[in-house]
Amino acid sequence: MDIQAINLADKLSTFDEYWSPRIIAQMNDYHFKLAKIRGEFIWHSHPETDEVFLVLKGDMRIEFRGFHTELSEGEMCVVPRGIEHKPVAQDVCQIMLIEPTGTLNTGDAGGERTKTDENWI
Amino acid sequence: MDIQAINLADKLSTFDEYWSPRIIAQMNDYHFKLAKIRGEFIWHSHPETDEVFLVLKGDMRIEFRGFHTELSEGEMCVVPRGIEHKPVAQDVCQIMLIEPTGTLNTGDAGGERTKTDENWI
Numbered sequence: 001m002d003i004q005a006i007n008l009a010d011k012l013s014t015f016d017e018y019w020s021p022r023i024i025a026q027m028n029d030y031h032f033k034l035a036k037i038r039g040e041f042i043w044h045s046h047p048e049t050d051e052v053f054l055v056l057k058g059d060m061r062i063e064f065r066g067f068h069t070e071l072s073e074g075e076m077c078v079v080p081r082g083i084e085h086k087p088v089a090q091d092v093c094q095i096m097l098i099e100p101t102g103t104l105n106t107g108d109a110g111g112e113r114t115k116t117d118e119n120w121i
Numbered sequence: 122m123d124i125q126a127i128n129l130a131d132k133l134s135t136f137d138e139y140w141s142p143r144i145i146a147q148m149n150d151y152h153f154k155l156a157k158i159r160g161e162f163i164w165h166s167h168p169e170t171d172e173v174f175l176v177l178k179g180d181m182r183i184e185f186r187g188f189h190t191e192l193s194e195g196e197m198c199v200v201p202r203g204i205e206h207k208p209v210a211q212d213v214c215q216i217m218l219i220e221p222t223g224t225l226n227t228g229d230a231g232g233e234r235t236k237t238d239e240n241w242i
Binding site: 100 | 122123128148173183188198202219
């Protein structure tokens, strides 16, 4: 048996695509995902689950209806289930997402930016 | 309504006690905890859940029966449920733990190093 150390920077160096989360680990029925983001995503919510954003490098903003939350490196926030949000990053930002397996990036909004693959790296 | 950014370094600056995890966030029925560790912890396992260790600063080692995993800053690992492990850090190490609410630091081992308080910061 072997239990691997997962190096976040090494994993992040394996892809460049924006808004396309990669799965790096599973804990019970939760996935840990890495993503690179830049520009604006779409408004959506996850009616069935909270979602954690942790910024590993750069800065991002999560817009909510009527307010927003700024996140810099070493900062995280919990987006409560059912709350509409839109992630935005002016420049490239590297993040970790933690959410239940099967959670879609576009939540209840769907559309062309939805990533349905379970994309492990 | 307001959704706060949680700054990990700010939270870590609020305590010095070793092996005493503080809760900083809840996502569904999971807690995100910060801990400072130094020296050896005790052998234990969590029969009912996996557990994530993410190193924020410093270096640590997780000993398993017959092997071990070294973790440095920016590295994480998933300890599977039921697997005996002993966290060790030669010098001060700052970590984030992610596990279900109610998970005890000493798991099935119990004893005097058990922290039963839900210690939010």
